[in-house]
Amino acid sequence: MVSFSTLLVTVTLAVGSLAVPANSTEGFGLLQARAGTPSSEGTHSGFFYSWWTDNAGTATYTNGNGGQYSLQWSGNAGNLVGGKGWNPGTTNRVISYTGTYTPNGNSYLAVYGWTRSPLIEYYVVESYGSYNPSSAASKKGSVTCNGASYDILQTTRNQQPSIDGTQTFQQFWSVRNPKKNPGGAISGTVDFGCHSAAWAQVGMNLGSSHYYQIVATEGYQSSGSASITVSAGGSTTNPPPTSSQPPTTSPPPSSGGTVPRWGQCGGQGWTGGTTCVAPYTCQAANQWYSQCL
Template structure:
């Protein structure tokens, strides 16, 4: 779920959580911010992700997530939420409004709203009200092809389209093409993780990055045209495997707008809203 060089603690810890560790257990129930948030049945036409019942929950209305690890839905809004310590929480409603609070400390948190599968043609809209020093604010997801050779790093790809950061993303990797999408100049990078935890157990896989020349400002609407990033990665010869399947062992190939913090000195908050801008 996150980028780190081989010498970094972050990635190995975070991927371990995404992989559900070796012996996953069901997470605690989410807690409401005020009134009781009740688990809701899946809407008609959208069956629950039954394969991942240990990590999947569904809630109606505004929900407060404080547990260590959970994925699920608030209404039709998918979420991820994970931490390995400290105190961090995510408030989320069924309109994609979110607020993430964290304290300072030597721990890692990542979470945010989005979709339970990636879509190459998705256009993501977002608005950030505040960002008090998150390590990454990023579109984030996975692609996976179970038919490919598992020794080929291209069979499993973790991707980032970073919007704001305090830790430089993509450093130490292979630099690819630069391009302009929706008026924003990005540069692409590729890194490799060898035998590290992932959504499909321990694996060797690629990480694809897009990083803008300047960090995106707060208080205004932004649009991420995902297809532009896929095309840029492909121009480097970096193809994304299937982003719409439940074939991996531990999590679906989701796509979320994530806030991540790790090893931060001070507490803070990040809040805003995420929506499908292509509708």
């Protein structure tokens, strides 16, 4: 049986190739179709949104004011993913969310997005239903962000659909352990800079060009509901990102000298080199970690 994570990748990737209705760039609300709300993406009330369904089940997606969206799905069939956020994304955005999340079966609630150069699909999973995505990925380490522990994982997608057509690409994961309990009220803050820095420390480097970055609700052959409000900002107090395994590509800290590409070049308490080899520059992921990019 194909794993939930494999099928969800196909779901989320399809969004980029779908035709967008003429009114999708503003004012997209409840659009009724035979199986619910038609697939669409664009901007609404100051936020980017993305919504896709294969119409196999019944799914209704609604954009609310500001960063709010709601989703109800049923039928225990089909694939769907939707949410609000920003386009483009960034490596250091602090994202807060609040609302309700009640899945029945396979589902994720996650910060989700893409980068190019290289092509990377990423998840920071805050909660999930009956399927733990960690079971189908290779664990690279762990990190503590905003007081919560996350497993760091990586998977390879070979010649699968993507935002740039059929490609081979990597998936990066941070999966909260334990997950936030689904089944009602839920809220939290994701300091994405903490996760991107932790990924880099184990050799998982995001691309230089970001596509969208949203707080997404996904479902596969399940039912449920979600009403989520997304906003930028929140607590950014984190310890330095640490992994249970050493970096695979980043050099160890040094007392000085020129830092190669991908190496750490700054951050609170850093005593190593701060000058990157040309043409790279030292870029801050958060207060604890800067990297030559």
